[in-house]
Amino acid sequence: MLNQYNDVMTAFDAAEALGVGKNRIYELLETGELKGFRMGRIWKIPKLSVETYILEKANLAS
Numbered sequence: 001m002l003n004q005y006n007d008v009m010t011a012f013d014a015a016e017a018l019g020v021g022k023n024r025i026y027e028l029l030e031t032g033e034l035k036g037f038r039m040g041r042i043w044k045i046p047k048l049s050v051e052t053y054i055l056e057k058a059n060l061a062s
Contacts, residue, residue, distance in 0.1 A: 002051060008045070008047070009044075009045045009046070009047055010044070010045070011029075018053075034049060
């Protein structure tokens with residue numbers, strides 16, 4: 001699904017993949033709606049988490 005991205009994405013990568021701004025990604029991370037972890041000040045987001053988020057939202061929309 002997101003083959004052009006590394007297995008661990010940055011907030012910028014996730015924002016680009018989802019078509020939203022970085023601030024929205026940070027909101028999703030803070031609420032736990034999108035799973036990720038911090039290394040110091042930098043958020044790391046597994047590509048699998050982004051794919052899961054997309055699939056969960058798609059199921060809610062149908």
